[in-house]
Amino acid sequence: MRLLVSIAIAALAATPIAAQQVTGRPAGNFRLMDADGRAVTLGQFKGRPVVLEWNNPGCPFVQKHYASGNMQATQAKARAMGAAWLTINSAAPGKQGYMTGAQAKALIAKEKAQPTAYLLDPQGRVGKGYGAKTTPHMYLIDASGTLVYQGGIDDKPTADKGDIAGARNHLLAALDEVKAGKKVSVPEARPYGCSVKYAG
Amino acid sequence: MTARQAWLSAFFFAVMTLFGPFATAQSSAAQAPHVAITLVPETARPAAGSTVTLAFDSRPEPEWHGYWQNPGDAGIETRLKWALPDGVAAGSLRYPVPERLIVGGLMNYVYEAPFAQLVDLQIPTGVAPGTRLPVSVKADYLVCTKEICVPETQTLSTVLTVGDGAIDAATRARFDGWRQKLPRPLGSPATWQARDGAFRLAIPFPGSAPAGDLYFYPLAGGAIDYAAPQTVARDGDRIVLSTKAAATPASGQIEGVLATGAGQGFAITAAPGSVAAIVPAETGVTASAALLAFAGALIGGLLLNIMPCVFPILSLKALSLAKSGETEGAARREALAYTAGVVLVCLALGGTLLALRAGGASVGWAFQLQDPRVIGVLLLLTMGIAFNLTGLFELPTPRFAGRSGAGGAFMTGALAAFVATPCTGPFMGAALGAALVLPPLIAMLVFVGLGLGIALPFLAIGFVPALRRRLPKPGAWMGRLRRTLSVPMFVTALALAWVLGRQAGVNGMSIGLAAALLAGVGLWWTGRRQHGGGERAWWPAVPAIALALLAVALVKPQAIAAAGAEGIAGAEPFSEQRLAALRAEGRPVFAYFTADWCLTCKVNERAVLDTDATRQTFANRNAAVLVGDWTDGDPALGRFIEAHNRAGVPLYLWYAKGAAQAQVLPQMLTTRMLKELPGGETR
Numbered sequence: 070m071r072l073l074v075s076i077a078i079a080a081l082a083a084t085p086i087a088a089q090q091v092t093g094r095p096a097g098n099f100r101l102m103d104a105d106g107r108a109v110t111l112g113q114f115k116g117r118p119v120v121l122e123w124n125n126p127g128c129p130f131v132q133k134h135y136a137s138g139n140m141q142a143t144q145a146k147a148r149a150m151g152a153a154w155l156t157i158n159s160a161a162p163g164k165q166g167y168m169t170g171a172q173a174k175a176l177i178a179k180e181k182a183q184p185t186a187y188l189l190d191p192q193g194r195v196g197k198g199y200g201a202k203t204t205p206h207m208y209l210i211d212a213s214g215t216l217v218y219q220g221g222i223d224d225k226p227t228a229d230k231g232d233i234a235g236a237r238n239h240l241l242a243a244l245d246e247v248k249a250g251k252k253v254s255v256p257e258a259r260p261y262g263c264s265v266k267y268a269g
Numbered sequence: 270m271t272a273r274q275a276w277l278s279a280f281f282f283a284v285m286t287l288f289g290p291f292a293t294a295q296s297s298a299a300q301a302p303h304v305a306i307t308l309v310p311e312t313a314r315p316a317a318g319s320t321v322t323l324a325f326d327s328r329p330e331p332e333w334h335g336y337w338q339n340p341g342d343a344g345i346e347t348r349l350k351w352a353l354p355d356g357v358a359a360g361s362l363r364y365p366v367p368e369r370l371i372v373g374g375l376m377n378y379v380y381e382a383p384f385a386q387l388v389d390l391q392i393p394t395g396v397a398p399g400t401r402l403p404v405s406v407k408a409d410y411l412v413c414t415k416e417i418c419v420p421e422t423q424t425l426s427t428v429l430t431v432g433d434g435a436i437d438a439a440t441r442a443r444f445d446g447w448r449q450k451l452p453r454p455l456g457s458p459a460t461w462q463a464r465d466g467a468f469r470l471a472i473p474f475p476g477s478a479p480a481g482d483l484y485f486y487p488l489a490g491g492a493i494d495y496a497a498p499q500t501v502a503r504d505g506d507r508i509v510l511s512t513k514a515a516a517t518p519a520s521g522q523i524e525g526v527l528a529t530g531a532g533q534g535f536a537i538t539a540a541p542g543s544v545a546a547i548v549p550a551e552t553g554v555t556a557s558a559a560l561l562a563f564a565g566a567l568i569g570g571l572l573l574n575i576m577p578c579v580f581p582i583l584s585l586k587a588l589s590l591a592k593s594g595e596t597e598g599a600a601r602r603e604a605l606a607y608t609a610g611v612v613l614v615c616l617a618l619g620g621t622l623l624a625l626r627a628g629g630a631s632v633g634w635a636f637q638l639q640d641p642r643v644i645g646v647l648l649l650l651t652m653g654i655a656f657n658l659t660g661l662f663e664l665p666t667p668r669f670a671g672r673s674g675a676g677g678a679f680m681t682g683a684l685a686a687f688v689a690t691p692c693t694g695p696f697m698g699a700a701l702g703a704a705l706v707l708p709p710l711i712a713m714l715v716f717v718g719l720g721l722g723i724a725l726p727f728l729a730i731g732f733v734p735a736l737r738r739r740l741p742k743p744g745a746w747m748g749r750l751r752r753t754l755s756v757p758m759f760v761t762a763l764a765l766a767w768v769l770g771r772q773a774g775v776n777g778m779s780i781g782l783a784a785a786l787l788a789g790v791g792l793w794w795t796g797r798r799q800h801g802g803g804e805r806a807w808w809p810a811v812p813a814i815a816l817a818l819l820a821v822a823l824v825k826p827q828a829i830a831a832a833g834a835e836g837i838a839g840a841e842p843f844s845e846q847r848l849a850a851l852r853a854e855g856r857p858v859f860a861y862f863t864a865d866w867c868l869t870c871k872v873n874e875r876a877v878l879d880t881d882a883t884r885q886t887f888a889n890r891n892a893a894v895l896v897g898d899w900t901d902g903d904p905a906l907g908r909f910i911e912a913h914n915r916a917g918v919p920l921y922l923w924y925a926k927g928a929a930q931a932q933v934l935p936q937m938l939t940t941r942m943l944k945e946l947p948g949g950e951t952r
Contacts, residue, residue: 089516129420161373165417193373200516202342202375226345227409228420257517259490263418264343267373 089200092256096208096216099195101157101188104173109155109186111210118152118247120144120240121208122184123159123201123265125166126176129228130262131204135180137230140205143222144183146241150248156184159196161268166204167191193267203262207240211247218243220258303333303412308404308425309385311444314432318394321429324385324447325362325408332414334379337367339488341495342375344418345411347386352405356393359406363387365450366526366534367486372415376495378486379413385447392431402429445904452526452534453902454917456936457868459539461492461523468493468514469544472527472537476505478866478900481530485510488526491519502546506868509544533902535866559711563718570722587730597734603678604724604731610682612720618686619716623709641773644765645781645821649814651762652785653792658755660748661789662796662810686723769824777824784817791817839884843897845909851893852924859887859943860931862897862910862920869936870919877938886944 090096096119100110111119122140125131134140144154158173160166168176173187190196199208199219209218223236243253307326315321329335336344351359365384370377390404405426412419436444457473470485483501487493497513508527521541528534656662730736762785770778791813798806841847843860851858861878863870877883887894897906899918910920913933921934923946934942 091516128418130418164373197374227348228345228411229409260343261345262343263413264372264375264377266416267375269373 090198090208090216090219092216092219094216095214096210097198099198101190101195102170103186103188104170104177106170109188111155111214114153114185115214116212118147118150118212118244119210120147120152120154120244121199121210122154122156123196123204123206124156124187125158125160125204125263125266126168126180127165128204128263133228133230134205134222134233135182137233139233140222141180141182143238143241147244148183148185150244152244153185154183155186155188156182157188157190157195157201159190159193159201160266161193162191164266164268165263166266193265196265196267201260201265203260204265205262206260206265209240209243209247209253217247217253218256219260220255221260221262224258226259226261302421302423303419304329304335304410304421306408306423306425308406308427309440309443310390310404310427310429311440312432312434312436313427314430314435315390315392316434317392317396317398317431319392319434320389321392321434322444323388323390323404323427324444325388325425326383326385326443326447327380328383329381329412333412334370334377334381334414335384335410335412337378337380337486338362338364339378339486339490340411341369341378344377344379344413345420347408347410349388350407350409352407353390354402354404356396357402357404358391360389360391363451365447366452366528366532369484370415371496374496377413378495384450387444387447387451390429392429396431398431398433400431402431403427404429448904448907449902450532452536453899453907455527455535455537455866456917456919459537460542460544461539462542462544463492463514463518466514468512468518469546470510470523470539471542471544472508472510472539473506473868474503474508474866475868475871476503477871478864480508480866482528483508483510483530484528485512486526486528486534488524489519491515491517492523492525506871509546511546529866559714562711562715566715566718567722567725570719571725574723574726587727600731600734604728606676606678607682607685607727607731608721608724610679610684611686611724612682612717614683614686615716615720615723616713619713623712641769641777641781641824642822644769644772645784645824646818648762648765648769648781649785649788649817649821651758651765652789653814655755655758655762656789656792658751658758660752660796662792663799682724682727686720773824780820780824784820787820788814788817839887840894840896843895843906843909845905848895848924851895855926857890857892857926857946858895858922858924859892859946860895860897860922860924862899862906862918864898864918865900867899867918873919873921873936873938877940877943880940882940883943886940886946890946 096111098111100108103109126135131140134143147154158166158168160168168189170189173189176182177184177187188195195201201208203221205222207218207220207222208216211217218240220239222240223233223238225232225236237255239255239258242255246253305328309324309326311322311324327335336346338346340346347362349359349362353359364386365380367378367380368382370379370381392402396402403426405424407422407424409420409422412421455472455474459470459472461468461470463469474480480503484499485493492515493499494513494515499510499512501508501510503509510527523539523541525537525539526534527537766778766782766785769781773781788810791810794809794813795806798809843862848858848860863874886892897903897909899906899910910917913920913922913931919936921936921938922931923934924931925947932946
């Protein structure tokens with residue numbers, strides 16, 4: 070009569086990321102304030118590819134790509150291909166990387182970054198809605214609004230600038246394929262970097 | 270570090286190695302690293318052709334953590350770039366079982382306490398003793414607090430000198446401690462499925478093996494949503510773990526570590542397949558479920574009335590009611606008293622059981638029957654009742670089986686319930702098992718239902734005069750019936766004697782039967798005196814029964830029978846010294862290594878090792894059997910096992926007489942395989 074059924078619930082403290090976006094499905098719309106305090110929605114870029122870049126200037130992995138100029142170069146290439154580039158900061162107030170609009174503008178100037186807009190998401194709503202886990206964490210949405218890539222910027226998950234030269238830039242590769250009307254060959258890759266500094 | 274500096278530090282190390290095993294780390298990080306790492310060789314003088322283990326003895330600063338091989342939602346794994354002398358090869362980095370850290374809803378698989386990763390270095394053969402082997406490694410790793418992350422780089426070096434491979438006791442103890450934290454290979458393959466966003470993993474794990482806080486750490490992405498809670502259910506020899514699947518599930522094999530609490534874990538490999546869920550016992554019990562359990566118990570109790578152990582008592586009581594032709598009120602009072610007696614005993618038994626359950630003891634409903642002394646007392650009791658039914662002696666009125674009064678009825682009811690418990694096993698096992706996992710109040714309701722069920726027929730007789738009237742009139746047939754009813758009572762006694770024999774062996778059973786005989790003789794003598802109408806008819810029975818009870822109290826459970834499931838008879842605990850001694854004697858040795866958590870081991874033990882055929886095989890060859898129990902991950906055993914089999918347990922070794930090497934047998938044994946082992950004369 071041994072009917073042993075024991076139940077253990079692990080990781081009770083977990084608050085799982087609410088609604089991850091599914092690759093190949095329409096990307097969820099959102100509305101955020103940019104560094105100048107203007108509202109920006111994803112929907113307003115319909116008809117153009119949109120790149121989402123999660124950013125935290127304090128994170129060494131983000132610094133790897135900015136200090137080397139790799140992120141800026143990628144931004145320039147993407148915009149040259151007609152894409153809109155939205156840099157999103159989901160750090161909560163008091164956490165590493167949190168910025169006000171003015172600080173964000175100073176950062177863009179200092180880094181010579183070229184995003185279409187730098188969006189502030191201090192409550193982490195869009196970050197969690199997209200399942201953004203690391204900085205950087207990249208997303209590509211095609212002209213029809215479908216999510217076609219999510220993951221790391223490249224395939225060398227290190228903080229070493231020296232690794233950039235030999236890496237495959239997943240985002241640019243996906244954008245090339247989208248522009249050529251092809252299927253994205255690597256639609257997902259492991260994001261790497263620091264964790265997004267959400268509240269809690 | 271310039272070449273000149275490197276040369277200088279190498280020279281420095283070479284000097285230091287003369288004074289004993291020594292190693293240190295040097296950091297090339299600009300500022301002090303947040304994890305102090307020391308590269309420690311298990312021996313600084315490894316022998317040529319051997320393997321030496323190096324440890325990255327890592328101590329994160331307070332608040333800081335390092336990362337596991339799979340860092341979780343964020344973070345990166347440690348990368349190593351070795352600079353090794355020609356011919357020296359480094360294996361892969363082995364990580365200890367990590368911990369979980371959730372920050373802002375993101376899961377991190379980390380080490381917050383000091384930890385050590387291990388790596389094996391292969392020293393080439395043919396290197397002259399005294400040859401210096403400078404070893405250097407550049408480690409890139411990430412270290413974080415809950416707020417910030419810092420990628421760090423350290424270049425660590427040590428110099429090994431080819432020597433005799435001796436390991437000093439203190440270093441060995443440190444490595445033993447580190448090795449104990451590595452996941453051990455589970456051996457049995459697991460199965461996983463991802464369906465409709467739900468991930469399920471079935472892991473073979475013996476139901477008898479204890480496990481604490483179970484958690485599955487996947488080695489790669491594509492298995493689970495890291496931050497989602499994991500639900501674990503155990504059912505027999507498997508664990509089923511359920512959680513949210515990764516957004517894009519992987520295909521093919523999944524590897525990972527099943528942590529079992531206290532820093533222990535098992536490396537598992539899971540193949541894709543179908544995993545059925547274990548339906549957990551309802552924790553939030555609904556009213557309907559409680560009612561169902563109550564009704565089930567009621568019907569079960571009713572059924573118990575026709576069991577041989579209860580029926581005679583009930584019949585006797587019913588007859589006494591019919592015989593006396595009592596008033597309506599008296600009949601009701603007796604029926605109620607009987608019911609109260611039954612229900613109270615059931616409640617008391619249930620309460621005791623729940624108290625024991627709360628105390629953590631693993632007990633079943635028939636727990637009182639696991640103690641041979643309780644069985645012995647029950648044996649005496651049933652024999653006494655049977656003797657009474659045969660008419661060997663009479664119980665004086667108004668004692669418990671007597672004919673009058675609510676007190677007598679109460680006692681009869683209590684007796685009926687107590688005696689009924691041996692009968693519940695086969696009939697009520699499942700329902701009572703469920704009661705054990707139900708909340709205490711509901712469980713008590715089940716016991717009340719059981720008692721009411723037992724009392725129901727008697728209640729009916731007491732409250733429905735028509736039923737009572739239909740009972741046959743008293744007469745000579747009652748004597749016959751009473752004697753006939755002694756037969757099922759004797760059968761009950763026989764069954765109890767058998768149980769006693771199972772628990773306490775032939776000796777225990779003999780003591781119990783002798784005690785029953787003694788009590789019987791005493792009661793018979795009392796019966797003789799009762800027939801003679803003598804005073805103090807009970808004086809011969811009292812000392813006889815007291816003596817019988819005393820004898821029964823001395824019965825001890827058979828220890829060997831209980832431990833029989835573990836290992837095969839005649840096996841000695843394994844130690845390398847004992848193995849060497851036995852081989853020096855020229856005896857063939859069968860050494861096997863097992864663990865409570867190893868299902869394959871248990872299957873082999875049940876089907877092959879613990880059989881007469883195998884015992885005969887080894888006896889014929891005069892082979893010694895050594896058993897190593899690796900349940901607790903004993904490091905000395907671990908080293909020995911690893912030297913023969915990377916996959917851990919089960920491990921079966923056959924040392925034929927005079928053979929230089931052990932023969933490693935397959936993990937699935939057959940009796941025939943053991944019979945055909947070479948070497949060792951057949952006597």
